[in-house]
Structures are given as structure tokens and as C-alpha cells.
Amino acid sequence: MVKKIFKWTGISLAVAIGLGGSFAAHEWYADKPVRLSSLLDREMVKIAFESPETLTSLGFLESVGIKGHNAELDDDRPQVLERMFNKAKQIRVLVEQYDDADLNENDQLSKEITLYLLDFLDSSYEYRHHNYPVNQLFGLQNNFPSFMEAQHQVTSIEDADNYISRLNKVPVKFSQNLEGLKIREQKQIIPPKFVIERVIDEMNGFVATPIEENILFSSLKDKLDKIDNLDPTEKQRVLAEANKAIETNVYPAYQALINYFTKLKPEATTDAGFWRLPGGNQAYKQALAFFTTTDYSPEYIHNLGLTEVDRIQSEILAELTKLNINTDNGFSQTIEDLAADEQYYYQDNDDGRQQILADYQTILDEIDAGLDDAFNIRPKAGMEVVRIPEFKEKTSPGAYYQQPSLDGTRPGRFFANLYDIKATPTYSMRTLAYHEGIPGHHFQIAIGMELEGLPFLRKMGGFTAYTEGWALYAEQLAWELGFQKHPQDNIGRLQAELFRAVRLVVDTGLHHKRWTREQAIDYMKANTGMAQSDVVSEIERYIVMPGQATSYKIGMMKILELREKAKNQLGDKFNLAEFHDVVLKNGAVPLSILERLVDKYIEQKQTA
Known part of the structure; x- marks a missing residue:
């Protein structure tokens, strides 16, 4: 939940200032730089420069011929973790020097987001291990x-x-x-x-x-x-x-x-849940607060998940009925029968796996060419589909996204897990591609990195409820815009949403209600129809990453709620692309701040 701070030297201060943002040399040394954004950029650059692995990942020094950091690894000593918390306190003192009245609207938002993160970091010290x-x-x-x-x-x-x-x-x-x-x-x-x-x-x-x-x-x-x-x-x-x-x-x-x-x-x-650890119950509440950026209790999230599971399952059954698929045997068996149909799978060999990657790329290229009416802003960075390295496929999630490098030499990447061919039915591929790629993570993350005039913290920051909520919202958006080619594709979309609703239940079940690993596996298997290998991998993910899996559905529901609010209050004045501008052009933010930004957009449109 917290970023490490590492001590690393060997890069000239001049380069650091040049890459840290558009501020003069004296602002690098000043206790209070003229601009808040200069302070935030300076402190983020210092943190990045103390982590050679972060510098390699960002990839911006290589473009100016600096590569010495690529010979080093991060300093992972426990003392470094302690220094990070002390550094956070120092940064807070620096940020609080800036009075809100002296800041423009954008800088006020930067200050608010920074203090939000620093406050959480401070409250997490007790649970740092x-x-x-x-x-x-x-x-x-x-x-x-x-x-x-x-x-x-x-x-x-x-x-x-x-x-x-x-x-x-x-x-x-x-x-x-x-x-x-x-x-x-x-x-x-x-x-x-x-x-x-x-x-x-x-x-x-x-x-x-x-x-x-x-x-x-x-x-x-x-x-x-x-x-x-x-x-x-x-x-x-x-x-x-x-x-x-x-x-x-x-x-x-x-x-x-x-x-x-x-x-x-x-x-x-x-025993699998955090409840079994000293201070584990409070540590789990902290994790939920961090990942959802809400004050929702574990019990509330658990019950919300149960309600959503029932709703989405009913919608899936209705879609299956439209396809004349017999649902008399109940939800679980019907989904398992659908998943067992060989027509929905590729050949279980190298050629089949290569075709999966090629088809994913085709799906992404298609939607990328058809989104002009829904988005005013688009990322400059390209994206590609690659396979998760085989050595770690067995225990990896079904897919994940890797951000492009800052210098543009490495595109965004959608990593697909091809370990179990049965985990990639054709009717689920579009939804997964939209989530990890376009208009999901690639749009949100790459756009955030490319935004001008924002401090580095806001370009690269990650509030999981926002980022994952956007990606799950993107799945539904693609369906609403007509990119699902076949009726089965909508079932795939609903299954993906059901999967995120089930996560609300099993994550809180494991860490709050003291479910066993086996109970959680059984519940997810019975209520999703997912491949057994994926179910086991997912449950084991929630065990080692408490709270994170709840952020997807919480974030999606908030974005949909705000969009509906804007539609209802603006009527004919509502514009989907403008709404997406509001969501995407400020970088990642806590959900409470996102709501305020949308409310402001509504007010401005009403009075325009």
C-alpha cells in the first residue's frame, strides 16, 4: 500500500532538475518553491532517483544517455521503510506551507490529493508490516x-x-x-x-x-x-x-x-484471512479504505456484493434464455455447460495461443478506431498484446496491464495469461481486452501520464477504486457503444461484472467473516462458472492482497452513479465525451473528489 523510498546517487543534479519539471534551479533547493507543483515534482523526482528499479521502469533517463542506474538494485533494508514514513512527514510540512487562497484551482486539487495520501500513509504506520x-x-x-x-x-x-x-x-x-x-x-x-x-x-x-x-x-x-x-x-x-x-x-x-x-x-x-494476524481486523479496514477510497465497512461491502451477485446472475440467465439455452439446471450448471462447449475455445497448442494474441490485438485495433464520438481525449502511446511469461503463468491472474514508458519507447502492454486454454473462451475476450486495453487501463493510465500541467504525482498516482473502477466501467461502455459482436459477448461481459461482484463477497468473507480458503473457492466457483484454475489463482490473490479486489466494483458503481446523475440533471446538455473528459483529465483521484469534480461540471453546464 505504500511506496518505498530508496537512497541512490550518481545522477547529476542538473539532470534531476531538468527531468523533474519546469522549475528553476533555485526551486530545487528552496524550502518553499514558488509553485506547489514544483515542490511536488521535486519531491517525487527525489523519491524516484532513490530507486534505480523505478527509474528503469519509467525509462526517461535512457533517452538522455544516462544508464548507470540500470546497474543497481533497490535498497530493500527495513530501515529504508522507516525513512519513508519520516520523509512523508517532512513532505507534509512543506505542502502545508501553501495557503489554499494563494493557489489556483488545479494546485488546490494537487494539494488535496497529496495530503490525502500523506494522511493515509501516516495512519498506516502501525500496519506497515x-x-x-x-x-x-x-x-x-x-x-x-x-x-x-x-x-x-x-x-x-x-x-x-x-x-x-x-x-x-x-x-x-x-x-x-x-x-x-x-x-x-x-x-x-x-x-x-x-x-x-x-x-x-x-x-x-x-x-x-x-x-x-x-x-x-x-x-x-x-x-x-x-x-x-x-x-x-x-x-x-x-x-x-x-x-x-x-x-x-x-x-x-x-x-x-x-x-x-x-x-x-x-x-x-x-487460516487465510487477515483476522488471524495481530491487529489484523484494523489492518483490513485500512486496506479497504485505501483501495476503495471510501469509509465503507467490511459488512456493508459484503452485503452489497451479495445483492449485486443476485442481480447480475438474473441478467445472465435472461440472456441465456434469449439464446434458447436451457437454464433449468440452475445458474452454476448452465454456466459450466456453456463453458464446456468446445466451439468457444482455441486449439490447445502454440498456434492456438498465438492466434489468441493476434485476435486480442484485432479487437483492440477495432475499438480504437471507433471511439471518436465517446472521447475527446486519446492517448498518444500505442499498445500491444503479449503473453505473460510462461514461468509465472500458473500463479498469475488472467491478465494485467503495464504502462508505457515516459519516453515513448515502450508502448502500453496488455499481458494475457495463456496457461489454461479453457480460461480463454472467445465470448470473454472482448470484455477482457476492453478492460486491460482500450478504452480501459490503457486510456486512463496513458492519458494520465501524458497530461500537461499536472505534477508528476497526479500523472503517475494510482487510486485503485478510480483506476480499476474505470476499467470495469469501460467494459460496460464498450457494450453500450455496440462493440459486442455476438449475444454471447454480452454474457461474457456480465460474467466479468459478476466476477467483480463476487470479489466483494469473497474478499470480505476471507478477511472479515473468517471464511477458509476452500469456502471462498467454492463460493466463487459456484457463482461465476469460471475455470477452476482461475478461481484458485484469484482467491489466493485476495489472500495475499486484502481489499484490492473490492475496488473494481466499488469504483465502477460510483462512476456509473455519477454519469447517471449528470444525465438526469443536464438532460439534452449531457455529452458523453465531456463526461469522460471530467473523469480522465484530472488523473487518478479518490472517489469523493471525483464526485465533486462531476458536480462542478454539472453546475458549469447548467449555467452555461
Whole structure:
């Protein structure tokens, strides 16, 4: 829930000022820069510059020839986490120097959003260790190879040498994380037994892989193969050094983690929810507040989910009846029968999986060409569809989006999980593409990054209820605009919405009502008709990421509520593209602030 602050030096101050925003050198040093946005940009740049991995991910220094950060890894010592909370207090003092009366409307909003985040960070200090840094979904052990494969670009020998430097520093990074794991162990914040079993199995498989087949080696080789006129001797040197680094540093670092979790496993229990941890009930409420940006209680969210599940299931049954599909056997069995129909699946081979990726791209290209009436603003960055790396497909979600780089060299990416071919029925593909790509995450995130005149915090900030709420709203919007080609596609859309409604039930069930992992799996399976592999992966995601899954439906319902409010109050003056401008042109915001922005739009249109 909180971003780490890292100490990293070696980049000139002049470059930092130039990339941090349009402010003069004296504003870099000033206790109170003339403009609030300059202060916010300065502090965000400082934070980013202390994290070499963040700099690599953002990708803006490489365009001016600076690459030294790509040889470093983040400082993950527990002390760094403590420094982050202290830094937040210092930033708050700086921000509060600016009186609202002296700020323009945009800067007032920037101040409000900043203080909202800082307040939450301060209230979260007590629960700073309530997480599982090594887990089956986004843990240290699978994030590192994913980061190296997807983020670390290799277009020169210098890049390759930096890659090897990072491989050799894995033992330090992993040992720093072990310190944090031991602090959590002392506090009895121990992952459920199944999480430990998952990560041990994953890491055992990782170190058992022959080095030349390991993604850390193979992805480097692939990148080297794409460099024109590369000296073959240099290529062999780099690959030999990478092989040695993996053998002597990477694999032993993973083995140290394996040994730790093997020893820890007897202390773990099969209970899955946060309620079992010291202070877990309050920590879960904090998580819900952060992810939904509301004060909704776990009980309210649980009951809301139950109501929505009933409504959406009824709509799906009505759609099935229109297709003359027999629903006499009840919802669950009917959905399972539909999912078992072979006509909706691709061939379970490499050609079939390649066709899935190609068809996803076609879907996205089609809708991108047909949205002019619904959007005044469009992202400049392109987007592409790629497969989730095979080494982590089994425990990854069905799909996810990766933002483009700031310098425009890397497009936005929709990562599709192709592990289980039965998890990709054709009637669900459009909805998933609209959510992860266009007009979902790619529109919202890429537009936010490209907005001019906003501080970096607002361009890159992420309020999950807003971002995921928009993506789920985008699914319904695409249907409303006529992009669902077949009746089955609407069933796929409704199933996706049902899935998010079920999340409200199972997330609160696990962490508030003390459901077991098996209870949650059974409920989701019975009420969605999803593939078993996806159900298990999803439930295990909610266990290690409490609260996050509730944000989708909460955010979508708020956006739809605000759109309906604008329609009712504006009548003929309502314009869909203008409404989307209001939602998208301010960057990610808490839902309460979004409501105020829409109310202001309504008032301005009424008096125009």
C-alpha cells in the first residue's frame, strides 16, 4: 500500500532538475518553491532517483544517455521503510506551507490529493508490516525475473553489462528482504501455509531450471540477438558472465529464501484471512479504505456484493434464455455447460495461443478506431498484446496491464495469461481486452501520464477504486457503444461484472467473516462458472492482497452513479465525451473528489 523510498546517487543534479519539471534551479533547493507543483515534482523526482528499479521502469533517463542506474538494485533494508514514513512527514510540512487562497484551482486539487495520501500513509504506520513480501502472485522471487525480462532494456553492450551487474547484486537484495521477513516473523505476521508451499515450489522449480533455459539467461540472449552488428566475441563474453552470475549469485540467493521458508513452514497455519494476524481486523479496514477510497465497512461491502451477485446472475440467465439455452439446471450448471462447449475455445497448442494474441490485438485495433464520438481525449502511446511469461503463468491472474514508458519507447502492454486454454473462451475476450486495453487501463493510465500541467504525482498516482473502477466501467461502455459482436459477448461481459461482484463477497468473507480458503473457492466457483484454475489463482490473490479486489466494483458503481446523475440533471446538455473528459483529465483521484469534480461540471453546464 505504500511506496518505498530508496537512497541512490550518481545522477547529476542538473539532470534531476531538468527531468523533474519546469522549475528553476533555485526551486530545487528552496524550502518553499514558488509553485506547489514544483515542490511536488521535486519531491517525487527525489523519491524516484532513490530507486534505480523505478527509474528503469519509467525509462526517461535512457533517452538522455544516462544508464548507470540500470546497474543497481533497490535498497530493500527495513530501515529504508522507516525513512519513508519520516520523509512523508517532512513532505507534509512543506505542502502545508501553501495557503489554499494563494493557489489556483488545479494546485488546490494537487494539494488535496497529496495530503490525502500523506494522511493515509501516516495512519498506516502501525500496519506497515502487514503484508507478505514473498508470495505466489507479486513476491520478490517472481518480481525480479519479471522486472529483468520486461523492464531492463538491452540495446548495447553497456546495457548487457548493467544487466549482469544486477544479477550479481541479487544476494544483497534478497538478504535485505530476509531481514524484513524475520521482523514479520517476530510479529507473527506469517503467510498462510499454502502461500509458503507455493513459493517454495516456484523457487525450487526456478533453481532446478538449467541456466540456459532460465528466463534471466534466455531473455538476455534474445535481447542480444536483436542488436545489429554485435561483436560475436562480446556476445559470448556477456552470456558467459551471465551464466556465471546466475550460478554463483542468483541461484544461491534463491536457495537462501527456500531454506528460510522451509524452516518457517511449520509455524504457518491454514487460516487465510487477515483476522488471524495481530491487529489484523484494523489492518483490513485500512486496506479497504485505501483501495476503495471510501469509509465503507467490511459488512456493508459484503452485503452489497451479495445483492449485486443476485442481480447480475438474473441478467445472465435472461440472456441465456434469449439464446434458447436451457437454464433449468440452475445458474452454476448452465454456466459450466456453456463453458464446456468446445466451439468457444482455441486449439490447445502454440498456434492456438498465438492466434489468441493476434485476435486480442484485432479487437483492440477495432475499438480504437471507433471511439471518436465517446472521447475527446486519446492517448498518444500505442499498445500491444503479449503473453505473460510462461514461468509465472500458473500463479498469475488472467491478465494485467503495464504502462508505457515516459519516453515513448515502450508502448502500453496488455499481458494475457495463456496457461489454461479453457480460461480463454472467445465470448470473454472482448470484455477482457476492453478492460486491460482500450478504452480501459490503457486510456486512463496513458492519458494520465501524458497530461500537461499536472505534477508528476497526479500523472503517475494510482487510486485503485478510480483506476480499476474505470476499467470495469469501460467494459460496460464498450457494450453500450455496440462493440459486442455476438449475444454471447454480452454474457461474457456480465460474467466479468459478476466476477467483480463476487470479489466483494469473497474478499470480505476471507478477511472479515473468517471464511477458509476452500469456502471462498467454492463460493466463487459456484457463482461465476469460471475455470477452476482461475478461481484458485484469484482467491489466493485476495489472500495475499486484502481489499484490492473490492475496488473494481466499488469504483465502477460510483462512476456509473455519477454519469447517471449528470444525465438526469443536464438532460439534452449531457455529452458523453465531456463526461469522460471530467473523469480522465484530472488523473487518478479518490472517489469523493471525483464526485465533486462531476458536480462542478454539472453546475458549469447548467449555467452555461
